[in-house]
Amino acid sequence: MASLSSLFGSFFKKETSVLGIDIGSSAIKIVQIKKKRGRAVLETYGELALGPYANIEVGRAVSLQTEKTIEAVKDILREAKTTTLSCGTALPLSSSLITFITVPPVPEKQLGEVVAIEARKYIPVPLNEVLLDWSVIPKEENYVTEEDSSKTEKQGSDVLVVAIHNEYLNSYQSIMTGAALNPSFYEIEIFSAIRAVVDQGLVTNMIIDFGARSTKLYIVERGILRTAHIINKGSQDITLALSKALSVSVSEAESMKRLFGLKGGPEYKELTEIITVNLDYIFYEANATLLNYQKKYAKNISKVILTGGGVLLKGFTDLAKISFQTDVVYADPFGKLETPAFLAEEFAQAGPEFAVAIGAALRRLGEQQ
Numbered sequence: 001m002a003s004l005s006s007l008f009g010s011f012f013k014k015e016t017s018v019l020g021i022d023i024g025s026s027a028i029k030i031v032q033i034k035k036k037r038g039r040a041v042l043e044t045y046g047e048l049a050l051g052p053y054a055n056i057e058v059g060r061a062v063s064l065q066t067e068k069t070i071e072a073v074k075d076i077l078r079e080a081k082t083t084t085l086s087c088g089t090a091l092p093l094s095s096s097l098i099t100f101i102t103v104p105p106v107p108e109k110q111l112g113e114v115v116a117i118e119a120r121k122y123i124p125v126p127l128n129e130v131l132l133d134w135s136v137i138p139k140e141e142n143y144v145t146e147e148d149s150s151k152t153e154k155q156g157s158d159v160l161v162v163a164i165h166n167e168y169l170n171s172y173q174s175i176m177t178g179a180a181l182n183p184s185f186y187e188i189e190i191f192s193a194i195r196a197v198v199d200q201g202l203v204t205n206m207i208i209d210f211g212a213r214s215t216k217l218y219i220v221e222r223g224i225l226r227t228a229h230i231i232n233k234g235s236q237d238i239t240l241a242l243s244k245a246l247s248v249s250v251s252e253a254e255s256m257k258r259l260f261g262l263k264g265g266p267e268y269k270e271l272t273e274i275i276t277v278n279l280d281y282i283f284y285e286a287n288a289t290l291l292n293y294q295k296k297y298a299k300n301i302s303k304v305i306l307t308g309g310g311v312l313l314k315g316f317t318d319l320a321k322i323s324f325q326t327d328v329v330y331a332d333p334f335g336k337l338e339t340p341a342f343l344a345e346e347f348a349q350a351g352p353e354f355a356v357a358i359g360a361a362l363r364r365l366g367e368q369q
Contacts, residue, residue, distance in 0.1 A: 017043060018368070019087035020361025021073070021181070022189065022354075023172075025061035026050055026212035026236070027309065028072055029357040032082050033337060033365055040365055041338040045354060046080030048072055059254045060236050061213035066171060070178035077179065085182045088364035090189040090356045093216050095168035097123055097130075098188070098228050100137075104156040111136070111157075119161050130163040137224060160225060162188060184367055190218050190228060192359030193307055196333035198223055203302040206290055207331075208320075209355075210310030212236045215282050217289050219301070227293055231285045235310030238278045245274050262315025276319065283323035290324070300326070307331040307355040333358040 022029040027050055032043040053072050054062040064072070099122045103114045115134045116127060123130060137158040169186060176183050189209075198205055198220050209216040213234045219227040235257075242253035256264075256271060264271050290301050304324050306317065311330065321328045333355045334347035 016368075017084040017086070018361055018364040019082060019084060019181070020192070020357040020359065020364065021087050021089045021176075021183070022192070022357040022360065023069065023073070023090075023092075023175070024050075024211060024309075024356075025092070025214075025234075026059055027353075028076050029354050030076055030080055030082065031354055031357040031361045032080070032084065033358075033361045035365055035368065036338070039338045040336065040362060042334070044080045044082060045350075045357070046076050047353065048076040048079065057239075057251045057254055059212060059239060059258075060250070061211075061234070066174050066178070069175050073175060073179040073181070077181075085180060086364065087176075087181050087183050088192075088360040088367075089172060089176060089181075089183045089186050090192045090360045091164065091168060091172060091186050093189055093228065093230060094214070095164055096188050097163045098190070098225075099161050100226075101159050101161055102156055103159055106156075115159055115161065118159075119163065122161070123163050125165065129167075130165050131169060132161070132163050134159050134161045136160075137226075138222075164188070184364060187360065187363070189356045190216070190225060192356045192363070193331075194218065194220055194223065194225065194359070195362055196336060196355045196359035197305050197307060197331040204293075204299055205303045205305055206286070206301050207305045207307060208286055208311070210235060210282070210306070210308040210316075212310070215286075215308075215310075217286055219289070219293050221299070226297075227289065229285075229289050231282055233278065233282055235308075235313070238275055238313075241274050241278060242271065246270065257313065261313045262319060275313070275315075279316070279319055280323075283320065287323060303327045303329060305329055305331050307352045309353045311352050312349070331355045336362065 017032055017034040020031045028048045031045045033040050034043055049058040050062045050064060050072055051058045051060045053064055053068045101118045103118055106114050119132060120127060137160055172186055193207060193209060197207065200223060202222055204221045207218040207220065211234050215231040215234055217229040218225060239250060239254045239257055242257060243250045260268050260271060262272050262275055294300055304326060317328060331352045334351050339347050
């Protein structure tokens with residue numbers, strides 16, 4: 001009777017809590033949520049710097065061995081007091097290749113074969129070494145005339161293609177297994193971030209993810225990724241530049257950056273100048289991406305959304321508003337969750353860092369429906 005009870009218990013019991021896991025270049029972020037009265041409710045969250053696991057400073061990008069990453073994941077799960085093993089896991093953009101292709105008009109059942117053939121032109125390794133996924137980009141029906149529709153049918157379909165090397169997947173699977181976690185999916189961090197910070201609607205947004213190792217740019221139209229670009233400069237480059245120019249340790253440079261940012265005043269003029277030079281380069285590249293998109297599609301970017309721990313630098317938003325002639329806002333992924341009202345200010349400040357983890361958790365929660 002006990003075994004029968006156990007069987008029916010597992011059959012009808014529904015897992016209510018889920019985790020979103022984001023293993024970044026300098027820190028791990030996790031978020032645990034559950035569904036209550038139709039709302040996603042925050043249960044716990046946490047962040048853990050990875051630098052110390054490689055015996056380097058907090059804030060530095062690292063490439064840890066699998067065993068060390070497993071140790072770090074276990075530590076953050078314990079510190080955040082998580083209560084579930086069910087999760088969704090985000091993969092770094094650097095682990096994938098994302099491209100947009102146009103395929104000729106073919107019957108729907110043959111589309112997958114045609115996409116695979118076309119994708120070979122852009123993927124530099126054999127297709128059996130990658131996990132290939134793709135999605136047809138919907139047409140803008142509201143704005144298409146009969147003449148345009150006929151022309152589009154002859155041209156074929158625009159397709160978003162994503163390829164992830166099996167080596168990266170195997171590595172992440174080893175980490176999840178080692179930490180006793182049960183992921184139902186792995187997805188590129190772009191799609192987690194979009195889910196967490198972009199609202200439904202027809203407007204076009206640019207997401208700037210300013211991380212430790214690099215800065216990622218995503219242009220999203222109608223909730224669909226249209227452009228992805230990486231700038232190989234991140235927040236740790238500012239720290240290293242400060243360390244060298246001011247002749248201080250990397251740890252001291254990181255502390256100065258976090259404490260003063262661009263708000264240090266006249267006595268920290270050199271600090272401000274070094275930070276500004278580094279950010280100007282990133283904003284120049286981001287503006288070039290934005291302008292190229294606007295020129296190609298004849299559409300304006302309505303909003304720039306800031307994510308990643310680097311955007312919390314004091315004065316970052318002010319400089320961004322000068323650089324981009326459009327609305328600039330902090331990402332507010334916690335706004336999609338039910339959270340304690342008295343911690344609203346803390347969540348608003350932490351939001352940019354937890355966008356990817358929250359996006360992964362929201363997808364995992366949606367799978368329970």
